[in-house]
Each structure stands twice: as C-alpha cells, then as structure tokens.
Amino acid sequence: xxxxxxxxxxxxxxxxxxxxxxxxxxxxxxxxxxxxxxxxxxxxxxxxxxxxxxxxxxxxxxxxxxxxxxxxxxxxxxxxxxxxxxxxxxxxxxxxxxxxxxxxxxxxxxxxxxxxxx
Amino acid sequence: xxxxxxxxxxxxxxxxxxxxxxxxxxxxxxxxxxxxxxxxxxxxxxxxxxxxxxxxxxxxxxxxxxxxxxxxxxxxxxxxxxxxxxxxxxxxxxxxxxxxxxxxxxxxxxxx
Numbered sequence: 001x002x003x004x005x006x007x008x009x010x011x012x013x014x015x016x017x018x019x020x021x022x023x024x025x026x027x028x029x030x031x032x033x034x035x036x037x038x039x040x041x042x043x044x045x046x047x048x049x050x051x052x053x054x055x056x057x058x059x060x061x062x063x064x065x066x067x068x069x070x071x072x073x074x075x076x077x078x079x080x081x082x083x084x085x086x087x088x089x090x091x092x093x094x095x096x097x098x099x100x101x102x103x104x105x106x107x108x109x110x111x112x113x114x115x116x117x118x
Numbered sequence: 119x120x121x122x123x124x125x126x127x128x129x130x131x132x133x134x135x136x137x138x139x140x141x142x143x144x145x146x147x148x149x150x151x152x153x154x155x156x157x158x159x160x161x162x163x164x165x166x167x168x169x170x171x172x173x174x175x176x177x178x179x180x181x182x183x184x185x186x187x188x189x190x191x192x193x194x195x196x197x198x199x200x201x202x203x204x205x206x207x208x209x210x211x212x213x214x215x216x217x218x219x220x221x222x223x224x225x226x227x228x229x230x
Contacts, residue, residue, distance in 0.1 A: 033218075042122075042204055042220030050216075058217055059119075088159060104149055105208065107218060109161040 003027045004110035006091050012116045019078040021113050023091030031105065032074040033092040034058075034066060036085075037112075043090060049074055081117040089113045120145045120209045124221035131195050131228050139190040139224045141205030149208035150181050151218070152190050156201045164190070164203075195228045202226070 004025045013019055023032065031050050035043040045058030047066040055068055063085060067075045078085055090112050094105040121144040131137055141150075152164040165172050165179040167188065172179055176195075181188040192199055202223040208216070 040222065042206075042222045044220070045217050048216065056216070090161065104166075105218070106163055106166045107151065107153075107206075108163065109153075112159050112161075114159075 004091060004093055004108055006089075006110040006113050008113060009111065010114045012118065013081055014118050015082055017081050017117075019081050019115065021076045021089055021091075021115070023074045023076070023110055025072050025091075025093045025108075025110075027093055027095070027108060028071075029093035029095040029108070030071060031094045032068065033094075033107070034064075034074065034076045035090045035092065036060065036087040037090065038087050046076065078115075078117075081115075083117045085115065086117045087115060089115055120147070120207060120219050122205060122207055122219055122221035124203075124205055124224050126224060127222070128225045129227070131226065133195060133197060133228055133230050135195050135228075136191070136193045137195060137226070139192070139203050139205075139226075141188040141190070141221055143186050143188075143205075143207050146186070146210040147183065147207040148210045149218075150188055151206050152179055152188070153204040153206065154199075154201050155204065155223070161204075192226075195226075197228045197230060200226055200228050 007022045033048045034046040037043045049055045049068045065077045091110040092107045123142045125140045167179045167181045169183045176193045178191045204223045206218045206220040
C-alpha cells in the first residue's frame with residue numbers, strides 16, 4: 001500500500017552495527033506495528049504502538065527497540081545487529097475501523113525492508 | 119498463545135481451477151484476516167472476516183467461529199493469484215488479544 005512507506009527497502013550490514021528502519025504512513029491511522037518474516041514462517045510481531053505514548057512489546061522484541069516520533073512515524077532499531085536478525089521486516093498500520101469501515105484493526109502493510117546481517 | 123494452522127502448505131493449480139484454503143485456530147477470536155503476499159513480497163489485505171461469509175470478485179471467505187476455522191475460496195484461478203496466502207487472528211482474550219497471530223501460510227502456484 002503506497003500510503004505506508006518503509007526506508008530503506010534493502011540493507012546489508014555487519015554484525016554489531018546499529019541499524020534503524022523507518023516507517024511512515026499517510027493513512028491517518030493511530031496504530032502501527034513492526035513484524036518480521038522469516039522464510040517458511042508467517043509474520044511475527046516485534047512491537048506495536050496504539051498511539052504516540054503507548055508502545056508495547058510483541059512476541060519477539062528481544063534485540064529490538066522502537067520509537068514513535070509522531071502519529072505517522074514509527075522506527076525500529078537493532079542496537080547491535082546479529083546474523084539471525086536477517087529477515088524481511090514489515091511495518092503495518094490500522095485504525096480500529098473508524099475510517100476504513102472494514103473492521104477493527106484491518107492491517108495495511110508497507111512494502112517491506114529486506115535486511116541482511118553478515 | 120493461540121495457534122493458527124493453515125493447510126495445505128503448498129498448492130499447485132492449473133489456471134482456471136478452483137481451490138479452497140483452510141485456516142484452523144485453537145481459541146476463540148474476535149478478528150480474522152486473510153492476506154495475499156505476492157511474489158514480490160507485498161502483503162495485501164483480502165478480507166476482514168471474524169464470522170460469516172464475504173465475497174470479493176473471484177475470492178470469497180467463510181469463517182465459522184464456533185468451530186474455529188476459516189476457508190478462503192479462489193475460483194477460476196489466474197497466474198496473478200500465485201503467492202502465499204496468510205490467515206491471521208486476534209484472540210478474544212488473554213495477553214495476546216492485541217497481537218495479530220499469523221499462520222505459516224499456503225503457497226499457491228498457478229500454472230498456465
């Protein structure tokens with residue numbers, strides 16, 4: 001969905017480096033999420049935020065941190081990247097159904113960031 | 119936490135054929151969504167369907183919440199339907215009730 005953008009789209013880095021992945025949305029949604037996808041697996045939730053002051057850990061938050069700089073921006077950081085964090089990372093948004101009318105927390109995904117940690 | 123199982127894991131279809139994908143979940147849910155991930159990795163929301171039946175073109179979905187399963191039907195498949203189909207749920211209660219839990223997906227390949 002073009003309304004949810006992620007930068008960078010691809011990144012190769014080395015073990016121990018600090019990496020930040022950024023997500024921006026123009027959908028006006030209050031809820032934002034970070035997921036990772038590994039080959040053969042579904043998506044797993046890293047962190048989620050229901051508004052700027054509400055940030056929560058997901059299923060696999062260890063080794064990650066997040067920052068909700070504004071309603072429209074949600075960043076994911078890897079403080080010291082390790083090879084098993086090599087994955088496809090997705091940002092998503094939802095609005096609790098207020099604007100879309102499609103139902104609570106219908107999720108809209110960004111294009112993904114492919115991260116490789118050597 | 120809640121378990122989400124999808125079947126079959128892989129499916130190969132001839133163009134024009136119909137298919138049914140299944141999603142079973144281990145606990146009650148108040149939110150169920152189907153997604154399509156195309157070969158380029160983009161995830162598209164297909165349906166929000168915690169119960170009942172919905173149709174969108176050649177795709178339709180049915181969720182029987184009391185029996186804890188959902189079905190995604192694809193009719194007259196086209197090569198553009200190829201990709202991975204994911205089912206995802208929010209549990210009705212518990213610590214994970216604000217976390218969308220995904221199944222591992224069904225990989226569909228439609229051949230001309």
